[in-house]
Every structure is written in structure tokens, then in C-alpha cells.
Amino acid sequence: MKALDELTFDNRFARLGDAFSTHVLPEPLDEPRLVVASKAAMALLDLDPAVAETPVFAELFGGHKLWAEAEPRAMVYSGHQFGGYTPQLGDGRGLLLGEVYNEAGEHWDLHLKGAGMTPYSRMGDGRAVLRSSIREFLASEALHALGIPTSRALCVIGSSTPVWREKQERGAMVLRLAHSHIRFGHFEYFYYTKKPEQQAELAEHVLNLHYPECREQPEPYLAMFREIVERNAEMIAKWQAYGFCHGVMNTDNMSILGITFDFGPFAFLDDFDAHFICNHSDHEGRYSFSNQVPIGQWNLSALAQALTPFISVEALKEALGLYLPLYQAHYLDLMRRRLGLTTAEEDDQTLVEGLLKLMQNSGVDYTLFLRRLGDESATLAVARLRDDFVDMAGFDAWAERYKARVARDGDDTQEQRRERMHAVNPLYILRNYLAQNAITAAESGDYSEVRRLHDVLTRPFEEQAGMEQYAQRPPNWGKHLEISCSS
Numbered sequence: 001m002k003a004l005d006e007l008t009f010d011n012r013f014a015r016l017g018d019a020f021s022t023h024v025l026p027e028p029l030d031e032p033r034l035v036v037a038s039k040a041a042m043a044l045l046d047l048d049p050a051v052a053e054t055p056v057f058a059e060l061f062g063g064h065k066l067w068a069e070a071e072p073r074a075m076v077y078s079g080h081q082f083g084g085y086t087p088q089l090g091d092g093r094g095l096l097l098g099e100v101y102n103e104a105g106e107h108w109d110l111h112l113k114g115a116g117m118t119p120y121s122r123m124g125d126g127r128a129v130l131r132s133s134i135r136e137f138l139a140s141e142a143l144h145a146l147g148i149p150t151s152r153a154l155c156v157i158g159s160s161t162p163v164w165r166e167k168q169e170r171g172a173m174v175l176r177l178a179h180s181h182i183r184f185g186h187f188e189y190f191y192y193t194k195k196p197e198q199q200a201e202l203a204e205h206v207l208n209l210h211y212p213e214c215r216e217q218p219e220p221y222l223a224m225f226r227e228i229v230e231r232n233a234e235m236i237a238k239w240q241a242y243g244f245c246h247g248v249m250n251t252d253n254m255s256i257l258g259i260t261f262d263f264g265p266f267a268f269l270d271d272f273d274a275h276f277i278c279n280h281s282d283h284e285g286r287y288s289f290s291n292q293v294p295i296g297q298w299n300l301s302a303l304a305q306a307l308t309p310f311i312s313v314e315a316l317k318e319a320l321g322l323y324l325p326l327y328q329a330h331y332l333d334l335m336r337r338r339l340g341l342t343t344a345e346e347d348d349q350t351l352v353e354g355l356l357k358l359m360q361n362s363g364v365d366y367t368l369f370l371r372r373l374g375d376e377s378a379t380l381a382v383a384r385l386r387d388d389f390v391d392m393a394g395f396d397a398w399a400e401r402y403k404a405r406v407a408r409d410g411d412d413t414q415e416q417r418r419e420r421m422h423a424v425n426p427l428y429i430l431r432n433y434l435a436q437n438a439i440t441a442a443e444s445g446d447y448s449e450v451r452r453l454h455d456v457l458t459r460p461f462e463e464q465a466g467m468e469q470y471a472q473r474p475p476n477w478g479k480h481l482e483i484s485c486s487s
Contacts, residue, residue: 009069021073027116029159032062074118079185079252090120185252231258237330243269265483374421426460433478
């Protein structure tokens with residue numbers, strides 16, 4: 001285990017130069033203090049978890065100190081926001097402090113969000129508030145625990161710095177980790193500004209550092225794009241299977257690595273609702289839950305356009321054609337497992353869709369229904385869950401099909417069924433009201449709830465003694481919380 005001054009830096013992105021990013025120093029927070037830290041994320045840097053409680057930890061990640069080897073840079077990129085192209089965006093409140101490699105040889109970006117103004121802040125103040133920092137921290141680590149590809153979060157540092165949003169709040173910083181913070185919007189920026197040399201340099205950087213296996217293919221760039229398509233298809237399949245809504249799927253929020261990235265007005269479904277919109281600024285529902293699948297394809301098409309200098313249009317179209325079949329295969333595989341099925345049948349898609357339609361019409365809690373379905377045999381489980389549905393006759397018809405399908409799937413004991421289903425159906429998810437409770441306490445200076453919630457969410461599939469309150473349906477007020485991009 002390492003101390004903070006023993007981290008080894010290798011700032012590969014910074015070496016690309018000033019065409020790709022601008023050197024900026026963090027603006028320190030007043031009276032920085034640790035809110036919460038992730039031991040699992042610290043382990044990625046080989047850090048001793050005890051260092052989180054030291055004053056220097058809060059000073060480093062609150063903008064007061066900096067490693068001599070760090071090279072803080074604000075990245076420049078562009079992107080399609082709600083379908084319209086914005087020519088220049090960039091890190092308006094974030095800084096890539098540098099890249100650290102661990103003893104396993106993995107490189108991790110240290111990216112400080114809320115670090116103050118940069119040349120790309122536009123009209124913003126460059127700050128993040130405590131509530132948004134807590135939400136990003138919890139979401140990053142919760143998604144990872146569910147097996148969904150995501151950036152990670154090492155810590156949240158709070159402060160007494162006043163920040164104005166809809167009201168006065170307190171500034172905070174979240175330190176996030178990823179193998180890269182390059183987005184679709186990086187490629188769009190150099191494509192639309194007609195900078196072919198820099199675009200080629202960026203493509204080589206991504207290919208060599210993040211997709212080296214594609215070098216062995218006859219067309220390395222095409223192989224890389226195909227891999228990006230496949231990763232995004234799998235990631236979004238996992239979002240849909242676990243009821244996760246991103247909320248702002250702009251191309252500048254899409255990672256070139258196919259990981260969940262840039263958390264804003266995200267939410268997990270409470271009651272199943274295919275049309276759920278988690279961002280109250282999304283008036284047209286562009287990024288509704290059901291739209292995430294086609295929007296993923298739209299965003300990949302935008303990236304494909306930016307890659308036309310390197311790959312033929314026909315080859316790009318062919319690669320894009322892989323997205324929906326791959327998504328459907330990954331999604332159906334996950335949903336079979338969530339229903340306790342171990343084999344595949346042609347009619348499984350209809351079985352899943354029939355259940356979701358019944359859940360939609362009855363306001364059934366998505367997470368708890370699937371968890372309880374695995375508590376006992378299929379026959380006993382559907383009999384017990386029947387009362388959750390308004391259309392009981394419709395559910396009875398579905399239950400008969402489900403029981404017959406389970407019977408055809410093969411023999412196993414009730415205990416084997418429970419173990420298998422509970423391994424993929426979480427008991428605990430990051431519901432908005434749980435996050436809000438933790439935020440409310442933290443804003444009054446009590447960080448115990450955010451730390452306890454974080455700990456529960458790191459083991460979502462495991463029933464934890466004394467934590468029953470985290471596995472309940474939300475109160476009515478908790479189902480209708482408005483979450484905005486500024487949150």
C-alpha cells in the first residue's frame with residue numbers, strides 16, 4: 001500500500017500538447033474536509049485507505065496542494081447537446097490532474113471535478129456543489145458494484161466555499177478515475193474545426209493506448225470503432241436491464257471507452273416506466289429511459305461521421321449495423337438471468353416484454369419485483385407477487401407462461417434458484433430519495449449517512465443485517481424528485 005506522495009505519474013494525454021488541453025491550476029476550496037472516500041477506488045491506485053483521514057488528503061483533492069509530477073489540464077472538445085451541435089465545450093469545471101499507473105501497470109486518470117474556472121467555463125463558475133458531487137460519487141461506485149462499466153469515484157471533498165445555483169450552496173470537489181476521459185466530442189471537435197493533423201494524433205493516441213489489440217487487424221481504425229460500438233451496446237443493455245437512466249446522453253458525455261460517464265440528472269427506476277424522464281430540463285423526452293437505446297446508436301453515428309477521414313462510409317455503416325443486434329443479445333441474456341432462466345428460447349423476448357408491460361400498467365417496483373421473484377419457487381413467487389398488479393388476469397396468464405418456461409429450463413432446487421437469481425437481482429439500488437436523504441444530512445455537516453449508503457451500495461446483491469430501510473419502496477415524495485443538469 002502506498003502513501004499519497006508515492007504515486008507514480010505518467011501524463012500521456014498532457015504530452016499531446018496545447019492543441020488538446022490548457023494548463024490550469026485548481027482553485028482551492030475554503031476549509032476542505034473529507035465527506036466520503038471509496039476504499040475500492042483507492043485500491044486502484046494502491047493507496048492505503050488510512051490516508052483518506054489525513055489532512056493532506058483533503059488538501060490535495062480540495063485544490064490546496066499538488067504533486068510536483070502532476071500536470072493539471074482542462075481538455076477541449078465539442079459535442080451534440082440535445083441533438084444540436086455546440087462547436088466548443090471542454091472541461092468547464094474539471095481538470096485532468098494527471099495519469100497515475102499502479103503496480104499492475106494500469107493507468108488511471110485523476111480528474112478533479114469542481115476545480116474552478118477554465119478557458120472552457122463559458123458563463124459558469126467552474127464549481128460543483130456538494131449535492132452533485134455526492135450523487136456522482138454514489139452513482140459511480142454503485143454502478144460498478146452492479147457490474148455496469150463506469151468511471152469510478154475516489155472521494156468527495158466538502159468545503160465552506162459559497163456557490164450559487166438556484167440558491168446558495170457549498171462548493172465541493174469529486175475526484176473521479178477512468179482509464180481515459182476522452183469523449184466522442186473530442187473527435188467531433190477536431191473534425192468540425194478541420195484540424196486533420198490533430199485529429200490523426202488523437203486517433204493514434206486512443207488506438208495505441210486504449211485499443212492496442214486493434215493494431216493487429218487489417219484496418220486498425222475500423223476495428224477500434226467496431227469495438228467502441230460493441231462496448232456501448234453492452235453498456236446500454238446493462239443500463240436498460242438494471243433500470244438506469246443517464247439523463248444527458250450528449251456526445252460530449254459519451255466515453256470513448258464505452259463506460260458510464262459524466263453523471264448529472266441520473267436516476268434508477270422505482271416503479272417501472274419505459275417513458276421515464278429523469279432530467280426535468282429534458283422537455284421533449286429525448287433522453288427518456290426507452291430512448292437510451294436509439295440515442296446510443298445516434299451518438300455512435302455522430303462519432304462515425306467524425307471518423308470518416310480514417311474509415312470508409314460503407315465500413316462505418318456496417319459496423320453501426322452491429323449495434324442493435326448486439327444490444328438485443330446482451331439485454332435478453334441479462335433479462336433471462338434476472339428471470340432465473342439458464343437456457344434460451346425463441347419466445348423469451350415476448351415473455352420479457354409481456355412482464356414489463358404489466359409492470360408499467362400497474363406501477364410495480366422494478367427492482368423489488370425481480371428480487372422477490374427469486375425468493376422461492378416460481379409457483380410460490382408469482383402467487384405472492386400477484387397482488388402487486390392491477391390486471392390480475394393479465395398477470396395470471398403471464399405467470400402460467402413463466403412457470404411453464406421455468407419448468408422447461410431444467411431442474412434445480414429452490415436454494416439453487418434463489419442463489420442464482422439473487423446474484424443478479426440487487427436488493428439495494430441508488431434510489432433518488434436515498435441519495436437525497438444522504439445529501440440533506442451532509443449539507444448540515446453530518447456525513448455518516450452518505451458513508452453508510454455508500455457502504456450498502458458496494459454490496460447490492462447481499463442482504464445486509466440492519467439495513468432493511470435501504471431495501472424499501474420509496475415514499476411518494478421520493479418518486480417525484482426533480483433532478484437537473486446543475487444538480
